[in-house]
Amino acid sequence: xxxxxxxxxxxxxxxxxxxxxxxxxxxxxxxxxxxxxxxxxxxxxxxxxxxxxxxxxxxxxxxxxxxxxxxxxxxxxxxxxxxxxxxxxxxxxxxxxxxxxxxxxxxxxxxxxxxxxxxxxxxxxxxxxxxxxxxxxxxxxxxxxxxxxxxxxxxxxxxxxxxxxxxxxxxxxxxxxxxxxxxxxxxxxxxxxxxxxxxxxxxxxxxxxxxxxxxxxxxxxxxxxxxxxxxxxxxxxxxxxxxxxxxxxxxxxxxxxxxxxxxxxxxxxxxxxxxxxxxxxxxxxxxxxxxxxxxxxxxxxxxxxxxxxxxxxxxxxxxxxxxxxxxxxxxxxxxxxxxxxxxxxxxxxxxxxxxxxxxxxxxx
Amino acid sequence: xxxxxxxxxxxxxxxxxxxxxxxxxxxxxxxxxxxxxxxxxxxxxxxxxxxxxxxxxxxxxxxxxxxxxxxxxxxxxxxxxxxxxxxxxxxxxxxxxxxxxxxxxxxxxxxxxxxxxxxxxxxxxxxxxxxxxxxxxxxxxxxxxxxxxxxxxxxxxxxxxxxxxxxxxxxxxxxxxxxxxxxxxxxxxxxxxxxxxxxxxxxxxxxxxxxxxxxxxxxxxxxxxxxxxxxxxxxxxxxxxxxxxxxxxxxxxxxxxxxxxxxxxxxxxxxxxxxxxxxxxxxxxxxxxxxxxxxxxxxxxxxxxxxxxxxxxxxxxxxxxxxxxxxxxxxxxxxxxxxxxxxxxxxxxxxxxxxxxxxxxxxx
Numbered sequence: 001x002x003x004x005x006x007x008x009x010x011x012x013x014x015x016x017x018x019x020x021x022x023x024x025x026x027x028x029x030x031x032x033x034x035x036x037x038x039x040x041x042x043x044x045x046x047x048x049x050x051x052x053x054x055x056x057x058x059x060x061x062x063x064x065x066x067x068x069x070x071x072x073x074x075x076x077x078x079x080x081x082x083x084x085x086x087x088x089x090x091x092x093x094x095x096x097x098x099x100x101x102x103x104x105x106x107x108x109x110x111x112x113x114x115x116x117x118x119x120x121x122x123x124x125x126x127x128x129x130x131x132x133x134x135x136x137x138x139x140x141x142x143x144x145x146x147x148x149x150x151x152x153x154x155x156x157x158x159x160x161x162x163x164x165x166x167x168x169x170x171x172x173x174x175x176x177x178x179x180x181x182x183x184x185x186x187x188x189x190x191x192x193x194x195x196x197x198x199x200x201x202x203x204x205x206x207x208x209x210x211x212x213x214x215x216x217x218x219x220x221x222x223x224x225x226x227x228x229x230x231x232x233x234x235x236x237x238x239x240x241x242x243x244x245x246x247x248x249x250x251x252x253x254x255x256x257x258x259x260x261x262x263x264x265x266x267x268x269x270x271x272x273x274x275x276x277x278x279x280x281x282x283x284x285x286x287x288x289x290x291x292x293x294x295x296x297x298x299x300x301x302x303x304x305x306x307x308x309x310x311x312x313x314x315x316x317x318x319x320x321x322x323x324x325x326x327x328x329x330x331x332x333x334x335x336x337x338x339x340x341x342x343x344x345x346x347x348x349x350x351x352x353x354x355x356x357x358x359x360x361x362x363x364x
Numbered sequence: 365x366x367x368x369x370x371x372x373x374x375x376x377x378x379x380x381x382x383x384x385x386x387x388x389x390x391x392x393x394x395x396x397x398x399x400x401x402x403x404x405x406x407x408x409x410x411x412x413x414x415x416x417x418x419x420x421x422x423x424x425x426x427x428x429x430x431x432x433x434x435x436x437x438x439x440x441x442x443x444x445x446x447x448x449x450x451x452x453x454x455x456x457x458x459x460x461x462x463x464x465x466x467x468x469x470x471x472x473x474x475x476x477x478x479x480x481x482x483x484x485x486x487x488x489x490x491x492x493x494x495x496x497x498x499x500x501x502x503x504x505x506x507x508x509x510x511x512x513x514x515x516x517x518x519x520x521x522x523x524x525x526x527x528x529x530x531x532x533x534x535x536x537x538x539x540x541x542x543x544x545x546x547x548x549x550x551x552x553x554x555x556x557x558x559x560x561x562x563x564x565x566x567x568x569x570x571x572x573x574x575x576x577x578x579x580x581x582x583x584x585x586x587x588x589x590x591x592x593x594x595x596x597x598x599x600x601x602x603x604x605x606x607x608x609x610x611x612x613x614x615x616x617x618x619x620x621x622x623x624x625x626x627x628x629x630x631x632x633x634x635x636x637x638x639x640x641x642x643x644x645x646x647x648x649x650x651x652x653x654x655x656x657x658x659x660x661x662x663x664x665x666x667x668x669x670x671x672x673x674x675x676x677x678x679x680x681x682x683x684x685x686x687x688x689x690x691x692x693x694x695x696x697x698x699x700x701x702x703x704x705x706x707x708x709x710x711x712x713x714x715x716x717x718x719x720x721x722x723x724x725x726x727x728x
Contacts, residue, residue: 026401028608037390041577070434074600107598111475207604213405214603234471235599236438239578240571244392244608 006321009308013317015347017270020211020256020337028213028244031251041241045229053246054217061202062193063219067228068246070237072179072205073104075218076142078231079201081112082224083140083173093117093134094142095126097149099177125155128162131172141167144177145195146184148333151283151293157188164198176202183209183289186261200224206249209263209290210256211337215245256338263290263336270334273348277356282334290336294319298359300330306358316343316351370685373672377681379711381634384575384620384701392577392608395615405605409593417610418581425566426557427583431592432610434601436543436569437468439582440506442595443565445476446588447504447537457481457498458506459490461513463541489519492526495536505531508541509559510548515647515657521552528562540566547573547653550625564588570613573627573654574620575701579609620702627654627700634698637712641720646698654700658683662723664694670722680707680715 010016021027042050050068058066069075077100084090092108094100096118100108108114117136120126125147143163146152155163167174176199185192196202201220206212218228232238267287274280279297296303300322311317322330374380385391406414414432422430433439441464448454456472458464460482464472472478481500484490489511507527510516519527531538540563549556560566565584570576582592596602631651635658638644643661660667664686675681686694 022402023405023407023605024401025396025399025403025405025607025611027405029396029399029401032389032393032396035389035393037388037393038386039389041387041389041391043387069600071600071603073597073602077600104600105594105597107600110598213605213608230469233437233469234474235601236433236435236441236468236471237600238437239435241387241577243389244577247389 004308006304006308006319009311010317010320013311014315015343016317016320016339017343018320018335018337019339021339027211028248031248035247041243042246044240045232045238049243050246053250056250057204057217058219060192061196061204061217061219062191063196063202063221065222065225066217066219067225067232068242068249069216069218069232070214070239070242070245072099072177072203072216073107074232074235074237075203075216075228076100076175076177077104077108077112078228078235079175079203079218079220080108080114080140080142081231082227083175083201084112084114087139087171087173089137089139091115091117091136091138092140092142093119093131093138094177095120095144095147096122097147098142098144099148099179100142102149123150125150125153126163127155128159128166131163131166138172140173140175142175142177143199144179146180146289146291148180148291152180152183152287152289152291153284154184154187154288157190160195160198173200175199178202179205180208180289180291182257183260183263183291186264187288206245206253208335209260209337210249210252212248212252213245215242215249260290262341264288266290266340267292267334267336270336270340273352277352278359280355280359292334293331294334295325295329295331296322296359297327297329298362299328300324302362303330306355306362309358310351310354314347314351314354316347318351318355368672370668370672370683373675374681374684377675378679379707380681380684380703381707382684382699382701383703385703391575392612395612399611405607406610408604409596409602413607414610417614420614421568421581422583424556425560425568425581425583426555427560427566427585429586429589430581430583431589431596432606432613433580433582433596434578434603434606434609436463436541436567436580437471438596438599438601439567439580439592440464440539440541441468441472441476442592442599443539443567443582443584444472444478444504444506445595446591447539447565448476448478451503451535451537453501453503455479455481455500455502456504456506457483457495457502458541459484459508459511460486461511462506462508463512463543464506466513487514489514489517490527491519492523492530495527495530502536504537504539506539506541507563508543510544510653510655512544512655516544516651516653516655517648518548518551518652521554524559524562537564539563542566543569544572544653544655546621547624547627547655550628551652570609570617572699573624573701574613574616576612576616577609579606579613624654626705628652630654630704631656631698631700634700634704637716641716642723644719644723656698657695658698659689659693659695660686660723661691661693662726663692664688666726667694670719670726673722674715674718678711678715678718680711682715682719
């Protein structure tokens with residue numbers, strides 16, 4: 001048995017399956033290669049460099065205006081704060097596994113004193129009836145598309161339209177956590193602007209499917225984004241220069257936004273390979289974007305050495321980590337990017353054949 | 365009379381007097397030239413790239429621990445919040461022209477519900493007696509060294525020691541707004557660590573005298589900085605990658621932190637030239653750092669064309685802007701950086717001779 005960790009094995013894999021590539025300084029160097037050194041920095045949210053990208057993304061998202069933020073954490077808290085202030089109701093609703101609830105150290109509560117109502121059970125999507133059955137008044141409903149923590153699931157588009165219509169009717173603002181919005185465009189078969197037209201405000205990220213360094217866009221009406229700039233200053237996010245993030249967001253957006261269909265098809269192919277293995281399944285069973293979660297019905301300490309062996313014997317890096325789940329299971333998140341297309345198909349089949357055999361051998 | 369603006373004239377000047385250089389993408393390109401593309405990004409505040417810089421700055425500032433932040437606005441609000449939470453008193457004191465009071469859209473009040481007591485009049489430094497005479501209990505006193513908005517003034521070091529001793533005695537935390545801390549080390553003749561030893565927490569910036577792209581360090585005890593990381597996440601400042609700012613902070617810190625003595629001497633030389641001109645004075649009369657404010661006892665609309673003419677006739681860019689002040693005066697901020705040393709002395713004298721003559725001619 002090997003002495004290296006799963007992360008180390010994945011790091012050395014000739015054919016890692018997930019992601020665009022290593023998160024190293026080369027990612028920025030590639031961006032700057034063709035940028036003229038004379039290009040002026042943005043300056044506290046102003047200047048051509050930032051405003052041109054904001055205008056471009058506003059158009060892409062079909063919104064009147066857009067603001068570049070250093071992070072989605074900042075952008076989304078601010079969006080919810082604005083909607084709460086306008087209605088005078090400091091209450092919103094979102095999924096129990098929303099980024100705001102589990103990854104932000106309760107910033108929304110501690111900084112903005114907004115109370116979230118957790119809608120739906122943790123293991124399923126928010127449905128129209130959850131919204132209709134809300135007992136308390138809310139200012140805003142946040143929907144995350146796709147719902148990342150349950151493998152990246154999506155409601156039917158018709159249900160989305162129904163939720164949107166219901167919220168408009170009831171004076172509830174609808175905010176899109178579109179951290180992975182670009183990634184779901186192929187499945188819905190709608191443009192980003194069409195999807196966003198169902199929402200009052202939209203956040204998108206540039207370091208998930210796009211693979212930039214960091215950064216986010218918050219889009220909506222002009223009065224909404226103007227107000228968001230004041231809060232951006234308050235949060236300490238109105239930096240004198242955000243251009244390293246803006247330039248990289250733009251560069252990788254141009255490179256990859258039209259490859260989401262390819263990533264989506266590849267995710268479906270890979271999910272099939274997983275689902276063909278003994279004791280392995282994916283969530284969702286068929287992906288609706290470039291992402292899904294792979295579940296092993298075997299404990300982490302059993303799967304880890306198997307994945308390391310498969311990696312060392314075939315060069316194929318399946319996972320960089322495993323997270324324990326109840327019922328002696330383990331899981332990890334698959335996110336398809338540039339790397340997948342570089343994996344020779346015979347290697348891929350060989351790796352999954354070996355994985356299947358090894359899982360059978362241990363009597364899983 | 366010329367048709368260009370003062371900013372345009374300054375932008376074209378062969379010999380601009382202030383700053384390090386243009387804020388353009390070259391500033392980042394220069395940083396990356398010698399960085400290996402294989403260097404791993406920081407990852408949500410972790411990894412060698414960020415922790416090594418934090419450790420280095422903690423040592424430089426003589427503090428147990430340090431945390432890199434995207435901005436000082438974020439770092440300082442968080443520092444004050446921590447001190448207020450610990451004491452259970454949501455009240456702090458700072459100068460009426462503190463950055464928190466005039467440049468942050470009331471983030472401290474709107475996000476943290478902390479009440480600031482404005483100590484001292486706007487046109488002078490906070491003195492020991494102001495602190496002693498405080499009527500209300502405060503958790504923290506913030507001192508900005510140098511006090512930027514009044515030209516970058518400093519208290520005597522002995523008074524600083526007295527304020528520090530008083531605060532320790534009374535259980536008041538002392539926080540240093542050291543946006544320009546590196547710049548005052550030569551005047552005090554103390555190390556940064558010696559100065560910081562008078563304070564419980566310290567913020568320093570990397571895009572003032574250091575001339576980086578953006579970024580800040582917050583330093584203090586280990587328990588303080590650990591708590592600050594939780595708030596950094598809440599503020600949306602715990603980015604997946606901060607390395608463009610960290611690498612540039614480190615690069616320009618190494619290049620310039622030991623040039624502050626030179627900038628300080630140059631600021632004194634330049635202030636003398638201003639003070640030798642008709643109707644011009646500087647605040648302070650003799651600078652105590654690389655900065656000062658130049659005041660013209662003449663309205664902005666009169667001075668602007670003169671500065672443009674001087675620039676066009678001599679190539680020396682004195683100011684990029686002018687701000688109106690009461691009493692028909694105008695002013696701008698001088699901050700000495702790399703550029704000043706490149707100005708030939710005869711050109712400099714010629715420019716100020718011309719400025720003096722023109723100010724006399726208009727009967728100022």
